[in-house]
Amino acid sequence: MPEPDKSIGQKILSFFVKEDEPGVATGTPPAPAAAATPRPAPVPDQIQPGSTSSTAPPSEAVDAKFAEHLANVLAQSNPPGPDYFEFRETLRSLNNLGLSEEKQFQAAWASFKALAGPNGPADVNTLTSTANGYIAALNKDRDGFGKSVEAALADRVGGLQNEQKRLQSENEALAKQLVEIQKQIDTNKNRLTAIEGDISEQSAKITQNQQRYESTFAHFQNQIKGDINKMTQYLK
Structure with a gap:
């Protein structure tokens, strides 16, 4: 049975990613890419609040979504006529x-020259130059993706960073207040200790004065009572 026709993007995708390739990240298989419709680099996925999933994929792991996107980028950079990708397709068949x-x-290379015909390339410069052109297209797309990452960080992370700074400032202010409160508590404790000593001292003085008053009062009272008894006795 003949192989069904594929779009140029899907065909290019098959050059780089095998369907059963172990390194391909799990996800929805990419749909055929349309070469005539450029699409921006996918925005980095958002991690929902509370999510603990932050494991980065291996350095050479292939994500199905990004593989489809990059294949589409390469498809849009594909010039007319045989070039590096036709050579790669021939190479894969061997x-x-x-x-x-x-x-x-x-x-x-021999098959590629035969495919290109008599007016085809005579040396490998056609292959290397078109291959370098695809690398340039990938680098350009990577620059665009980098900008989308920066925008996503500013949008999604910027608000959290602002809240983080606000909470840190609040904590610093509260910490200073706690220091001042602790100083006031220590001052109050020292004053309470001094007051306890003053209370003991003043209580002792007051008690002593009361005792002296009672003693003096008794002395005066006894003198008067003594005189009264003597007046009663001697003056009849």
């Missing part, structure tokens, strides 16, 4: 023939 890597490249 994988199972048991040839060495060098022989595979040489055979793919």
Whole structure:
């Protein structure tokens, strides 16, 4: 059964990502990419508040969503006529023939020149230049993705950072208040200790004065009572 036609983007995607490739991140399989409709780089996924999932994928792991996007970027940069991708497709078809890597490249180059016809490229510069052009397209898209990352950070993280700074400032102000409150507590404790000593001292003085008053009062009272008894006795 003949292979069904694929869009250029889906075809390019198949050059880089095998359907059963272990490194492909789990997710929804990419739909065929439309070469004529450019799309911006996907915005970085948002992590919901409270989520603990922050594990970064391996450095060479392939994400299905980004693989589809980059294949679409390359498709939009594909010039008319045979170029690097046709060479890569030919090279891939030789994988199972048991040839060495060098022989595979040489055979793919011969097939590519035959495909290009008499007016095709005479040297490999056509391949390397178009391949470098695809790298340039990827780098340009990466720059755009980097800007989208910065915008996402400003939008999603900026608010959290502002709240973080506000809470830190509040905590610093509260910490200063706590220091002042602790100083006031220590001052009050020292004053309370002094007051307790003053209370004891003043209570002792007052008690002593009361005792002296009672003693003096008794002395005066006894003198008067003594005189009264003597007047009663001697003056009849």
